Amino acid sequence: MHNNRGARAVALCLALTTIASCGTLPRSGPSKNEIYAGSVLREGDAFVVSVNDRVTTATSVTPALGFSDAFINASPLGADTIRPGDTLGLIVYENVEDGLLTNAGASASLIDELQVDGAGFIFIPYAGRIRAAGNTPEALRRIITQRLDQQTPDPQVLVRRLAGDGATVSVVGGATAQGVYPIERPTRTLTAMIAAAGGVSIPTEIARVSVSRGHLTETVLLEDLYRNPQLDIALRNGDRILIEEDSRAFTVLGATGSQQRLEFQTDLVSAIEALAQVGGLQPQLANPTGVFIFRNEPEEIAEAVLGRDDLIGTQRMVYVLDLTAPTGMFNARDFIIRDGDTVYVTEAPIVAWNRSVAAIFGSLTPINAAVNTVEGL
Template sequence: MRKVTGNPVGTVKRGEALRTLFLSWALLTTLGGCAVAPGSYMGVDAPGEITAQQAGETQPTELVRDGITFRLYPLNGALIAQLAAMTEQSAGTSLPPPRLRSSTYRVRSGDSLRVIVWDRPELNNPGFSSLTTSIVSVGPAANTGQPTAAAAGNLDPLGRVVQADGSIYFPYVGKVMVAGETVEAIRRDLTARLDKYVKNPQLDVSVASYRSQKIYVSGAVKAPGAIALTDTPEAVADAISGAGGYDQDADLASATLERDGHLYPLDLYAFFYKGDLAQNVLLEDGDIIHVPERRLKKVFVLGEVAKPVSQIMPVGPFSLSEAISDAGGLNQVSANASQVYVFRQGPGRTVDVFQLNANSPGMLVLADQFLLRPRDLVFVDAAQVTRFYRVVAQVVPFASSIFLGAQAFK
């Protein structure tokens, strides 16, 4: 007869107690759902939200956690129309870009003037008589976009530079103040002064090189830098073209124009793709056009989608349907289509949460009308059965080890 050591009754009771404890714990965790299930869970019951969505209610449900106020909005047609109206209103109240009238170019210090007196070669710049052609070329390859004159039979490439005090020197006449004057005014002044020494002088004045007035283009353009202003009015489109055009990663809708310490919004997307000529403003000396990159203009799609992604927004509008589609769509096995959320940073410590019930085909149409903003977070919640399966997947290995350990005591 085998000798029994210890307390076999106590061993059996210990094993039964462990199994009872395991079953109770498994039941509690199954009911608790997200307490042990991996991944995020909104923790909001779906039926009430779906009812509010079908009723067309747009008032938010507020929830405060960790000092942050979450405002839940059921997504419907009325809410989308309201958001679109708010976007148009905010765009209308922003500071409009300045518009200037075309004006005649006025010479400033640094410009180079070409003064020609016909039949008096000794009054012209050195080298004038040796020039043979009559073609004026503009150097498009110059980084500054500054026009340059080539050799010409009636144009001297070596002009007279306007000094810091705004004057030039001309034979017989001496120092002549030209800063702030148009070339026509300078021509009349030189003609009147020279008439005392040369009978009936035939005189011509033009700008050989524009150096004094510049605009600047920075950011996501192919050739950022300075561009010289000429006698032809320069607009935003001319400046972008002079900088080589914009890059494919440019955030056209968020461009800015800086002038005299003030920052003006410029929607270059509306200009290039919608023909909004109001954005093509005329530029002044010292203006800075900045085209930011779209690198920081991202949306995040997480949760029960085929491929969670962090994606850069494309040029132009970007809808909720596009974001979900680019993430591979909803996971057909684990996703709860009635609980698709968009988290958006609000004022202060608030977060606006928009809920979409994607079970309805009509709501999928609304999702294509709901436009996302930079840094929006799209989250697709998991179905209840999915959380249950995940709990079981975690519990089974742990339960097996407990059960096997209890068997060892027998």
């Protein structure tokens, strides 16, 4: 009889173990062992790497934002330089009663809103077709005076450069007042032009500013733009300025306070900050030794992490954080999350066992009664 009771108790334990080990019970995702089973070392397709100081350093490379030397070294446009499309205003004074351009009884002639054509020229009666683009108003004044001096004695000419559409930039996206703005003396640099557009209408800590010039587009963080005067580049005719929110995001899954896709709220987010944003680990479920970060790593970074030089192309990497290790919390604090990462927290082994018991008995409470029943048989 005693052997029979023992056999039944063993059978009950084996049944529970079988249920716990099978994959049919509901759960939040793969177990720690199942993730390791996908390692390259076990004929899988991903490299599973424990995070330490060396790995943290090798993976801390983030896409650099900023402007190239070509953008930074461009000198500001001369505010007085005339360009095709600009609008000019001319006043011509003549020292004769019946002048070439003036009306009878008038000493001056006003030629307003004279637009520079696409080739950079303007036409003035009796002076002919004159190249205006590339000249300052003062230089153009001397040219016109010389031309008219041949037709009327001692003409006096005034040239004004009016706000025109010759040198303009477009400001779109998260600007308070989107539009096309002329490059004038107060708005020759990027920050000045953003200010002219009313500033930004999105949170500054996640705002990015992209400048497109020809076929080249470069991006800088708005906060970096204001912190580093070197990034306040000079603008060029036709520049396109786009202000937008940071679109980077990562996903947190598994035994955490919540499971969701999160957008970057700051330029850099550490693994510990990523977990904190979803309420941390669930004490009743999470396995603090099994926090995984899934990432497609560029070839050069993967080789630096693995200490090899024979990899080809992007590699699947799984980084493992053990928060119970002596330096585990420091590693999690220093490990930088990147765009597209998936942070996954595995369940503790006891959770699978508890779930199996609950599947049979409805809860953990009847387990003692079940054991007592077996022993009483």
